[in-house]
Structures are given as C-alpha cells and as structure tokens.
Amino acid sequence: MQLFLGIDGGGTGCRAAVADAAGVIRGRAAVGPANIASDPVGAAANIMAAAEAALAAAGGGVVVAAGLGLAGANAAGAPERLRAVLPWSRMAVVTDAITAVKGALGDGDGVVAALGTGSVFAVQRAGAIRQIGGRGLVLGDEASGAWIGRAMLTAALRAVDGFTAMTPLLAGLVDEMGGPDGVVAFSLRARPADFAALAPRVVESDDPAAVAVMDRAEADVAEAVAVLRGAQDLPVVFLGGLGTVFAQRMAGRFPIRAPAGTALHGALLLAREVA
Template sequence: MRFVLGIDGGGTSCKAALATADGAVIGRARSGAANIRTDLTGARTHIVDAARQAFLAAGQDPDLIPETPAVLGLAGANVGTYRQQLQAILPFAASRVETDAEIALEGAVGAGDGAMAIVGTGTAYMARKDGKSRAIGGWGFQIGDQGSGARIGRDLLEQTLLAHDGIRPASPLTDEMLAVFRNNPEDVVEFTTNAKPGDFGGFAPKVFEHAAKGDAVAQWIVDKAVDDVEAALGALELRPGDPLCLLGGLAGLYASRLTERYRAQLRQPLDDALGGAVSMAARLFSEQGR
C-alpha cells in the first residue's frame, strides 16, 4: 500500500485528499454533492471523481484507486443501510464509511479519546471514550439543537413579542428587534412562517453582543443557551483530561462563557474533517498492513 484516501462528502460538495501511507497529504480535490440518502449512485460518482482528481493533483496515476484504501465521512452514514449499500459499490481497495461527525472528531482531537461540540446554526456533540464514539443532539431546532443559533434567534423573537405584549420585560435588544419589524408583531410572526434555521440563527451574534453589553433579555437567553450546552457536555461524561473542541460558527462566542471545568478542557482542533479522514485511513490501514 503506497497511498491512502480521505473523503469528506456532504450535501453541497465532496472533498478528497490523497496521502502517503503515513498520512502526509500530497493532493487535494473537490467535486459535487455526495448525499447518500437522496442519491446513492450520484454520491458514488462524485466520490470517485474527487478521488481521481486528488490523484491527478498529486501527480499520481488514478489507476491506483483499486489498490488504495479509503476512509469516507458522510452525512447520513448512521441511518438505515446506506453505509452498506455504498461500500458495496465503491472501487477502493478497502472502504471504511463513517459519519461526517466521526471524521470531524478524529480531525479535531486525533486518534485518542476526546469530544467535540458543534455549536453553529444547529448543535451536535460527539465523544470518543476508550475508543468508542457516541453522538448526541443534532435533532434540528424545532424540538432540539438547544443552544444553537437557530434556537437563540427564535428565543429572541419570542421574547420580543412577549415584551411587546407587556408579558415579559422589554430591553434595548427587544426594542431594536421590534423596530426591525416596523414595530409590528404581525411582521415578526410572518417572518417566522417561512424562516429557515439559518434565518433565526442570523440574530444569534446580536444576542451575544447585547449580552456582553448587559442587556437583561440577551443575558437571559445566553445564560439559558450556555446552560443547555453544558447539560449536553455533561451527558458526554468527559474525564478531566479529555480534550474538548468547539466547532461551528458560535464556537468563539461560547468558549469564554463555559464554566471553568469545561474551559480547562478546551483545545484548538488539530485538523478539519478531511484531515480526520486521512489520518484515520493512515491509522487503520497501516495497522492492517502490518
């Protein structure tokens, strides 16, 4: 075995990295979407295309694909039998299909134990303990994703309407939000009718900003969000020495707000998800080769 492949496939694109057997990346490439839940054969096409392009980018012969093992991180790989269906039609010497979260965790904390919290428009968590991974959260903002940008934005709009009705106290932030909607609560409701998680989440940085300035409603929302994130971290049952990485658009805003216990465990991610796939491939297949 001369090379290993790492693949990071998602709903918008598929990235591939070719590396030497010890995990040093020598070529990268990107192709189209790899959504195994909605288009399995299309996903295979883009995965193979990205792999070929990575060989070419490294100045290597793509005909070596059947001799090259790969680790693939793909959203939806933990659902139904998509993983098995895909593995059966891939052309690599060996294929290990993992979830996107698994390769992100490997990239963030490396091969050992540790955990990551993705805090962005949504929230999701994964921890590896004694080599076994466990994922929690990530159920979407409607009845999950506590502490996410979407939930924080939704909370703000809710508090804005409650303040308008005189049910809960107003604040500079709720006044500002109501003004955004022409001081018309019906416009707020109208906005939510078609709002996607990212539309709600767009208000989250403003909530953190006002919380830092002492806005009482913003502080209440952020305190609740931090409490929710810490409750999820608590369920991961990390040991004091385990590294913890915060990923996602709100990572920087949360980092300073966690209690000392979790702040002491925070580490910068070692690498991204694609890097995680590569190093997992080098680790798994070099071991097998020995």
C-alpha cells in the first residue's frame, strides 16, 4: 500500500501518522522529543522510530512522501542536516508552526491566531503561508499568556507608584509576591511560562486593571489579524490555550472557524503536496 507520512515533532514529543491515497489515517504512533536544532541526532532517531511504529500500526506499506513539521526547523542548516540522514526521497521539512497552520486551515485560505504562553499569527493564501509575530516575550508575543501576566505586574507597580488607581487584583498580586520589591525580584527570574501562569486569573476577571490589559491584548490581536487579512474577508482560526478566550471576545468582528485539524493533519497535507 502506498502511504503518506506526517510527522509533528516538538520539544516534548514526536507524533507520526500514515494516511492512504484517500486521506484515511491507517496508523499512528508517538515517541519522545524531536527538536532538530538542540538535539539533531536524537531527533532523527525519534522521527525514524515514530515513522516505523506508525507504518507497523498500519500493517506495513511504502512511504510515497513525507511531511515533517519540527521544532527547530528554522535554525540555519538544521533541515538540510536532517534530510541527509532520513530515507524518504520526497520529503518536506518545515517548522511545527507551519504544520499547525496547515492543519488548522486545511487547504483553504484563512488566518491563524495562536495564543498560548507565546503568540504567533499567520495567513494562508493559495497554499502559501506568511507568519508574523512570534518573536518572544522580550520584543513581542503580544496578547500571549506571558505578555498578559507581565502587563499585570507592570500595571501593579505603576499603581504602587501613583500613576494609576490601585485595584483589588493588582493589590493582591503585589501582596502575594511580598511587596513591590518582591514583584521586581520575580520579574528578574521569571521565564515566559512563569508570567503566563498569572494569566488565567486575568482573562476572566472584571477587575479594572485586568479589563484594561485584556482590552490592549484584544487590540493587538485585532491589529495582527487586520495586517494578515488585508482587504480580504478571510476566516480566522484561534489556537492555543488562550485561543478560545479571544475567539469568544472577538466573535462578530470576523468569521471565526474551529480548527480543521491538528499539526499532524498539517504534516500529512504537506506530504501530499510534495508527492
């Protein structure tokens, strides 16, 4: 049987699926991490292990083409090094962000807003994908969970300093961290995930400071979506842990669709494209 292979590999795990010519998934498997920038040898081994397990689950077959969406694929030289050690002659290697977009949109044109610990936005037009944002918390990641948490701590210190009114939520954050100096100390050691851990209590709060931060976040999402849609009335798919929060807030501003599939579906679509 001729099969298409899809690989979705990231820092925590590597998933594989094989589908037949009709697009029906015949076998799946999941193994350990596959970041081709930080661990190219381990990633290649896990990719092969996942592929072989998925083929075995399908009862065997021949891989016609492979689509791989992998963390670290944007590192210079990493995709080329990987292709040299993998056996498939027809193969495409892209970042896992690209396969997430392809999976979310399928073949159709549209915009993806991915909002989790970080944030990234993309548009697909006639199969071509353009990505913006996703620059990390220091310079970007607007409206992400980390951005929301950090914005609340900034607001808390500005209230302490008398720039704005203190609110119950801000006072609670300052108190919890041991006062303003504790907030500063937290900020100096916090990774993005630590800031993002503050977001859940912000996104649904009616505290005035939380409302102000979420209004700014929504404006940033709207601006990114507007840049990507241009003059077209493209649908928007929200992904990530905060995706549903913004989808609910922004309903009616543009057509919002549920994701068509996962990043693994996107990898299978990629495999069909290169076949």
